Amino acid sequence: MDEILLVVILIGAVVLLATERLRADVVAMVVLCALVLLRILEPRQALSGFSNPATxxxxxxxxxxxxxxASGVIHALADRLLKGSSASPTTVMLMTGVAIAPFSAFINNTAAVAIFLPLVLRASHSRSISPSYLMMPLSFFAMLGGTCTLIGTSTNIIVSSAAAEHGQPGFGMFEFSKLGLIVLLICGAYLMLIGRHILPERIKAETLTEGFHLNSYLSEVEVLDGSPLIGQTVVEARIGDAYNLEVLGHVRDKQMRNVMAGHGALLAGDILLVKAQAETLVGLGERAGLAVRPSRRHSDSDLRPGDTVLLEAVITNNSELEGRSLKAVDFRNNFGATALAIRRGGEDLLEKIGHVRLRLGDELLIQAPRQNLEKLRNQRAFLILQELDLPTLDVRKAVLSGSIIAGVVAVAAFGIYPIVSAAIAGAVLMVVTGCLNVRRVYREVDWVVIVLLGGLIPLGIALETTGAAADVADLILRLGGQMGPHVALGLFVLLTAVLTGAMSNNATAALLAPLAIQIAVVLDVDPRPFLVALTFAASAAFYTPIGYQTNLLVYGPGGYKFADYFRVGAPLTVLYVVLVTWLIPMFFPF
Structure with missing residues (x-):
């Protein structure tokens, strides 16, 4: 009975994770509750995921x-490398890969892409290259670089921990580096030689106003004598709410100011720059005493007078804005900025954007007073892509943090201490030496991932203790006939690649680790090739934007549609699956 219940829980978890009906961490907690309440696991076993070395x-x-x-060293090195490249899109793509792959082998991939995003966008704009040519390769190179070391991606750590718990030796720091480098070079060659011809030009190398198609919504209106708005400031008059438009600028004596600063109370003859639909403008004369001026084509400079900046931003993981609308969070007052447009799935949303529920990867076009830049720089709800200066390089922190990470890598590589012990010591040293303050430590941990692992690792334990993993392994082998380990490995790699594209890489690794070991047991071969296959295939989410957080981060800035990932990523996934299936037995014999 437990086995049947467990299969139902497993199918339900996969469906919920794939359809995103609930957040991944919520799904993990639902699974955990089900395992305890149905008495499939004892509470101690069910909570073991949170104390697991992988977590x-x-x-x-x-x-x-x-x-x-925080030291600024990654920004400085990456910016110097990208600035030194030529104006050729192919060269910039190559330098992007050369820059991000080494970093993503040793730091979190999402953090690496978040650092590189503004720098690559700056490089593309300065060379008049469409961001669409560079954003997807940026994510893919980070994913490929993460497969080269044990700490390159969290899936490697999860699988290594699972191996140790089943009596297998954990992975060494550089145990699959040779394999990872070969896959990186071959897949990188695909991106450079074939992928670049398939990548669409969704966003042209143009101004932000043109890129977000704002011109058709921007108009100038003049305050007429006798207008009921005279004597009130733009904020006091609540023009936006009353007349269903967005006021972006207040012009007097040919000088434009942002709405929050303004020129004080409105006077007859003042001009307002507004974003509104044509039908909204028709009744303004009678209702508000505003006259629409002759239309002209507006540029970025109209939206960024001396005291105002125009910014692009992308909604990041763990954002307080995810699942909420701009109106619900009172965006203008809480962030001191105005959202002008939202880009999602290659489409620019311009109408009633205040009521749109935001998603991870959505790109916002923001207008803000220059005095609010520091506030925007320090918030955690979205990542600013332009306009802000690079972090100042702190040489002392760069040396300390670099030495700490090098020490963690060396201690784990030489087997002096397990990776979990070395990582804990390194994290403590980051705080003790002043590289990070305690408050930032809590902000930087992706708690969604931690809760996801805490909830799904026990599901893997349950699959094994109830015998469900053995039954699934038998089913896979029966479907393939009396196949040898090479065919079984290929099917397992394919299954993992399909699941990781629909769910997340971490969830896939946590669920399939027991299955990888059980398949090897049934075949009476060494489990290591199957475990290595899991680490690589769980990072094969090239064909969909939802399987890997870095794909979602570049989704909006690249202006991509969902199908673009399949068009570029599906051939890469096929190449990746074939390569991994062919190469793993050479490095890790059965």
Missing amino acids: ITVACMFILSAGLQ
């Missing part, structure tokens, strides 16, 4: 990555 190590790696990031 602790992953949390520590977030802190180690943040320490290096």
Whole structure:
């Protein structure tokens, strides 16, 4: 009976994770509750995911990555490398891969892409290259780089921990580096030689106003004599709410100011720059005493007078804005900025954007007073992509944080201490040496991932203790006939690649680790090739934007549609699956 219940829970979890009906961490907690309430696991077993070495190590790696990031050294090195490249899109793509792959082998991939995003966008704009040519390769190179070391991605750590718990030796720091480098070079060659011809030009190398198609919604209106708005400021008059439009600028004596500063109370003859639909403008004369001026084509400079900046931003993981609308969070007052447009799935949303529920990867076009830049720089709800200066390089912190990470790598590589012990020590040193303050430590840990692992690792334990994993392994082998280990490995790699594209890489690794070991047991071969296959295939989410957080981060800035990932990523996934299936037995014999 337990086995049947467990299969139902497993199918339900996969469906919920794939359809995103609930957040991944919520799904993990639902699974955990079901395992306890149905008495499939004892509470001690059910809670063991939170004390699992993989969960602790992953949390520590977030802190180690943040320490290096805070020093500014990654920004400085990456910016110098990208500035030195030529104006050719192919060269910039190559330099992007050369820059991010080494970093993503040692720090969290999402953090690496978040650091590189503004720098690559700056490089693309300065060379008049469409961001669509560079954003997807940026994510893919980070994913490929993460497969080269044990700490390159959290899936490697999860699988290594699972191996140790089943009596297998954990992975060494550089145990699959040769394999990872070969896959990186071959897949990188695909991106450079074939992928670049398939990548669409969703966003042209143009101004932000043109890129977000704002011109058709921007108009100038003049305050007429006798207008009921005279004597009130733009904020006091609540023009936006009353007349269903957005006021973006207040012009007097040919000088434009942002709405929050303004020129004080409105006077007859003042001009307002507004974003509104044509039908909204028709009744303004009678209702508000405003006259629409002759239309002209507006540019970025109209939206960024001397005291105002125009910014692009992308909704990041763990954002307080995810699942909420701009109106619900009172965006203008809480963030001191105005959202002008939302880009999602290659489409620019311009109408009634205040009521749109935001998603991870959505890109916002924001107008803000220059005095609010520091506030925007320090918030955690979205990542600013432009306009802000690079973090100042702190040489002392760069040396300390770099030495700490190098020490963690060396201690784990030489087997002096397990990776979890080295990672904990490194995280503590980041705080003790002043590389990070305690408050930032708590901010930098991706708690969604931690809760996800805490809830799904026990599901893997239950699959094994109830015998469900053995039954699934038998089913896979029966479907393939009396196949040898090479065919079984290929089917397992394919299954993992399909699941990781629909769910997340961490969930896939946590669920399939017991299955990988059980398939090897049934075939009476060494489990290591199947475990290595899981680490690589769980990072094969090239064909969909939802399987890997880095894909979602570049979704909006690249202006991509969902199908673009399949068009570029599906051939890459096929190449990746074939390569991994062919190469793993050479490095890890059965």
